[in-house]
Amino acid sequence: MSDTKVYRVQPAWKKDALIDNDTYQKWYADSVKDPDKFWGKHGKRIDWFKPYTKVKNASFGGNVSIKWFEDGVTNVSYNCIDRHLKKRGNQTAIIWEGDNPYDDRKITYNELYEHVCRMANVLKKHGVKRGDRVTIYMPMIPEAAYAMLACTRIGAVHSVVFGGFSPDALAGRIVDCESTFVITADEGLRGGRTIPLKENTDKAIDIAARNNVTVKNVLVVRRTAGKIAWFDKRDLWYHDEAASVKPDCKPAEMKAEDPLFILYTSGSTGKPKGVLHTTGGYLVYASMTHQYVFDYHDGDIYWCTADVGWVTGHSYILYGPLANGATTLMFEGVPNYPSPSRFWDVVDKHKVNIFYTAPTAIRALMGAGDEWVKKSSRKSLRVMGSVGEPINPEAWEWYFNVVGEKKVPIVDTWWQTENGGILISPLPGATDLKPGSATRPFFGVVPQIVDNDGEVIEGTGSGNLCITEPWPGMMRTVYGDHQRFIETYFATYKGKYFTGDGCRRDEDGYYWITGRVDDVINVSGHRMGTAEVESALVSHDKVSEAAVVGYPHDIKGQGIYSYVTLMAGVDATEDLRTELIAHVRKEIGPIASPDKIQFAPGLPKTRSGKIMRRILRKIAEDDFGALGDTSTLADPAVVDDLIEHRQNKK
Ligand code: WTA
Numbered sequence: 001m002s003d004t005k006v007y008r009v010q011p012a013w014k015k016d017a018l019i020d021n022d023t024y025q026k027w028y029a030d031s032v033k034d035p036d037k038f039w040g041k042h043g044k045r046i047d048w049f050k051p052y053t054k055v056k057n058a059s060f061g062g063n064v065s066i067k068w069f070e071d072g073v074t075n076v077s078y079n080c081i082d083r084h085l086k087k088r089g090n091q092t093a094i095i096w097e098g099d100n101p102y103d104d105r106k107i108t109y110n111e112l113y114e115h116v117c118r119m120a121n122v123l124k125k126h127g128v129k130r131g132d133r134v135t136i137y138m139p140m141i142p143e144a145a146y147a148m149l150a151c152t153r154i155g156a157v158h159s160v161v162f163g164g165f166s167p168d169a170l171a172g173r174i175v176d177c178e179s180t181f182v183i184t185a186d187e188g189l190r191g192g193r194t195i196p197l198k199e200n201t202d203k204a205i206d207i208a209a210r211n212n213v214t215v216k217n218v219l220v221v222r223r224t225a226g227k228i229a230w231f232d233k234r235d236l237w238y239h240d241e242a243a244s245v246k247p248d249c250k251p252a253e254m255k256a257e258d259p260l261f262i263l264y265t266s267g268s269t270g271k272p273k274g275v276l277h278t279t280g281g282y283l284v285y286a287s288m289t290h291q292y293v294f295d296y297h298d299g300d301i302y303w304c305t306a307d308v309g310w311v312t313g314h315s316y317i318l319y320g321p322l323a324n325g326a327t328t329l330m331f332e333g334v335p336n337y338p339s340p341s342r343f344w345d346v347v348d349k350h351k352v353n354i355f356y357t358a359p360t361a362i363r364a365l366m367g368a369g370d371e372w373v374k375k376s377s378r379k380s381l382r383v384m385g386s387v388g389e390p391i392n393p394e395a396w397e398w399y400f401n402v403v404g405e406k407k408v409p410i411v412d413t414w415w416q417t418e419n420g421g422i423l424i425s426p427l428p429g430a431t432d433l434k435p436g437s438a439t440r441p442f443f444g445v446v447p448q449i450v451d452n453d454g455e456v457i458e459g460t461g462s463g464n465l466c467i468t469e470p471w472p473g474m475m476r477t478v479y480g481d482h483q484r485f486i487e488t489y490f491a492t493y494k495g496k497y498f499t500g501d502g503c504r505r506d507e508d509g510y511y512w513i514t515g516r517v518d519d520v521i522n523v524s525g526h527r528m529g530t531a532e533v534e535s536a537l538v539s540h541d542k543v544s545e546a547a548v549v550g551y552p553h554d555i556k557g558q559g560i561y562s563y564v565t566l567m568a569g570v571d572a573t574e575d576l577r578t579e580l581i582a583h584v585r586k587e588i589g590p591i592a593s594p595d596k597i598q599f600a601p602g603l604p605k606t607r608s609g610k611i612m613r614r615i616l617r618k619i620a621e622d623d624f625g626a627l628g629d630t631s632t633l634a635d636p637a638v639v640d641d642l643i644e645h646r647q648n649k650k
Contacts, residue, residue, distance in 0.1 A: 004435075015429075076260060169588050174205070184221070199229070218236065222238070262277075356413075366399075390515055448465075457505075461504070533592050559596065564597055565603060
């Protein structure tokens with residue numbers, strides 16, 4: 001679209017920027033022409049105990065084997081902490097801002113070192129070894145960071161589970177990676193409300209035990225001092241344990257391709273997949289993208305509002321910033337507590353220079369009114385970022401005009417859990433901005449758009465987004481299921497990584513992500529498989545069948561629309577609707593609560609029994625004038641009933 005607004009790079013953005021447009025062009029060309037040389041050079045941005053001699057050994061064909069820097073030896077916690085101590089021991093590593101605005105803390109690199117070493121020694125004392133999987137189910141408190149870094153210090157593999165997930169969801173993740181050590185807190189605190197993390201953990205452990213995985217220990221951080229159940233043989237208080245061990249712990253020597261962490265994410269089918277990331281390539285990529293995408297300079301105060309339960313929290317609260325010796329802010333609360341000024345109050349309080357958040361938060365704050373923003377100065381802000389879902393141009397403009405007062409560049413960063421770090425994004429000093437476009441690929445990233453038959457679309461056009469060349473930060477496998485890795489990402493378009501996103505490329509070569517083209521929905525930046533919500537619904541004894549689709553939602557981006565067929569003889573009542581919502585919350589967690597439930601006597605199916613989701617999506621969008629061809633339906637009359645009882649009448 002040639003009428004799209006363009007915001008040119010302002011002189012002030014360019015002035016001290018690390019990368020200008022010429023440098024971007026040159027580095028990008030180099031990175032694609034000779035990845036070995038390019039990454040061979042940039043791989044040295046982290047410290048290696050033993051330098052690598054091989055750089056890239058990766059291919060998207062055949063068995064899909066991805067290796068980077070494979071003979072190098074390093075350690076992530078060493079790179080995030082120890083190597084900074086000489087120069088920055090007394091610099092703040094983590095600013096912690098509590099849910100309550102009067103609650104905050106600063107942790108220096110020296111202090112971080114001690115906390116992480118103690119936590120690592122606690123893990124060792126209780127038998128956690130290299131390669132063991134440790135589940136972390138924590139609120140946004142510094143101990144979550146200590147826990148993750150402590151795992152990396154001893155070579156254990158962490159699996160962080162978002163604190164908003166239910167006991168069932170937590171249990172599933174514990175069982176899948178056979179994790180026998182869990183780190184949690186008594187309770188979490190968000191927006192003034194407590195979350196029963198320990199109680200949920202207790203329940204999850206019971207469920208896991210019924211599935212043949214016995215958790216041996218639970219390390220509990222005291223956050224609220226609320227009442228919790230205690231099992232002497234199994235449960236350990238972090239404060240007692242940490243006091244009983246030494247404040248030093250030697251970092252384990254890890255090979256570049258040793259597993260670093262597992263993070264479960266939803267796909268279009270089946271249960272969540274354990275995305276596995278490894279050590280060297282991940283850290284090189286996370287730290288390099290953090291530096292250049294945010295134009296991070298020494299001394300900047302950097303704040304990413306994500307939760308450590310998501311990949312953004314892994315790469316851009318912890319690993320990227322800390323590897324760069326940054327001061328990273330960790331926020332326990334929510335954007336609108338105690339008031340919708342909270343983000344901007346925190347920006348002013350801690351003089352935040354770089355601010356990274358999600359479109360859903362931007363839209364919610366936009367809805368609350370400009371006055372909440374204007375109460376603050378925000379003059380420390382230099383770069384602002386967006387991540388998690390497509391940002392609509394209105395929200396982008398508001399972020400730019402009102403929050404940034406037309407002076408602060410916005411980096412709309414597109415990437416995925418599987419990617420490890422940002423793949424498509426502007427660079428503040430290099431890239432002219434277009435509201436709603438993630439713009440251009442990062443170094444080493446080769447996007448390609450293909451049509452449904454896999455034909456490559458050159459130049460301008462829309463289709464399915466693939467990446468054709470391996471990059472160091474990408475996932476290596478699905479934990480325990482390499483075949484699923486190949487089938488999920490490399491089978492749709494053979495030999496290419498398929499992202500699951502739709503995309504358009506414009507005349508300037510800019511990429512516009514249009515959202516998922518598979519059965520994944522993105523609710524407030526949280527990725528969810530419709531299949532997961534469906535299986536939660538059908539696990540209710542009054543439900544015989546369910547189909548779930550997304551629909552456009554003003555704040556959440558997408559809302560969850562469920563079509564439910566009840567068992568014979570069950571009445572479709574309001575109470576049952578409430579009961580089903582509660583059931584999904586229990587099975588998955590509050591983030592999966594259906595926004596709309598439509599009781600449907602029948603679902604539109606093809607003669608072979610396949611549910612036609614296209615039709616369900618249209619009805620959920622209240623756009624049934626364009627239903628397309630319904631002649632292949634087994635019973636076309638079903639559609640009339642669905643339309644009549646639709647829940648989204650405009
Ligand atoms: C979507 C989050 C448009 C996309 C880091 C992707 C985006 C999914 C953007 C991954 C963006 C993320 N513009 N869409 N800037 N960022 N997405 O794994 O659909 O939680 O496939 O990773 O979010 O979500 P995930």
